[in-house]
Amino acid sequence: MGQGDRYIVPERDNVPVPLSRSMPPPCHGKDDDEGVIGVRWVTAISYLVLIFIFTCTEKLTRLYIEGIPRFRWNPEPDYSAFFDFTSYPFTSPAYIYQKAGHALAFCLLAAIVYMVVNRLGTTILISAGYALFTEVAQLFFYRTGCLLDVGFDAGGVVLYVGLYWLWKKGLIIIQKAEDKPSNL
Numbered sequence: 001m002g003q004g005d006r007y008i009v010p011e012r013d014n015v016p017v018p019l020s021r022s023m024p025p026p027c028h029g030k031d032d033d034e035g036v037i038g039v040r041w042v043t044a045i046s047y048l049v050l051i052f053i054f055t056c057t058e059k060l061t062r063l064y065i066e067g068i069p070r071f072r073w074n075p076e077p078d079y080s081a082f083f084d085f086t087s088y089p090f091t092s093p094a095y096i097y098q099k100a101g102h103a104l105a106f107c108l109l110a111a112i113v114y115m116v117v118n119r120l121g122t123t124i125l126i127s128a129g130y131a132l133f134t135e136v137a138q139l140f141f142y143r144t145g146c147l148l149d150v151g152f153d154a155g156g157v158v159l160y161v162g163l164y165w166l167w168k169k170g171l172i173i174i175q176k177a178e179d180k181p182s183n184l
Contacts, residue, residue, distance in 0.1 A: 040116045047112050048130065051105060055134045056141040077139035082146055099152045106131055106156030107163075120164065127157040 054060065057069040089095045110127040117123055131153030138145030 037116075040112075044112050044116045047109060051109065051130070051134060052137070054105075055145075056137055056143060058142065072142050074140050074142045079139065081144065082136065082139060084146060085148055088148065099149075102149060102152040103156035103159060106153040107159045108156075110157045110160035114160070114164070120161065124157055124161065127160075128154050131157070 053069045054063070056071060057063045058072045059070070063069050106127055109130065110123050113126050114120065114123040117126070128150075131150050135145040135147070135150045135153070
């Protein structure tokens with residue numbers, strides 16, 4: 001190694017890795033490009049707002065038809081409805097699809113949040129916390145918010161954690177577009 005070579009210490013194995021003079025400076029696990037970080041924050045905040053709109057709009061079917069969210073405030077929500085586990089059609093295919101949608105939406109939320117915070121524990125806390133927040137908020141908008149749905153939402157966060165773990169263990173391989181062989 002030359003006298004002017006720089007070293008970084010990766011967080012994983014604490015082994016110095018030489019950097020050539022032609023390489024950009026290390027980013028220590030985060031993007032140094034503020035534009036990329038800004039886009040990630042905008043994406044995360046936009047997705048949080050989108051989830052809030054979908055969960056608290058007066059009628060979701062009306063939102064799909066008219067394209068305009070409508071909110072109706074409930075100043076005196078029934079908090080006991082949050083703990084009701086008996087009045088749901090658990091065997092209905094439509095119900096199962098809807099709850100699978102909850103899980104997938106929060107799996108995607110966890111992925112987006114992880115892109116911003118780059119910490120798995122923080123990702124779980126933010127995503128699961130937002131699941132609880134949106135379900136409680138629904139009570140104030142004449143929607144059915146319930147603890148059971150928090151469980152479905154949290155199931156999506158757990159799904160992301162499982163996929164993340166499999167990816168870190170090398171059991172899921174994600175190839176960059178430039179690394180794929182060309183068939184031309």
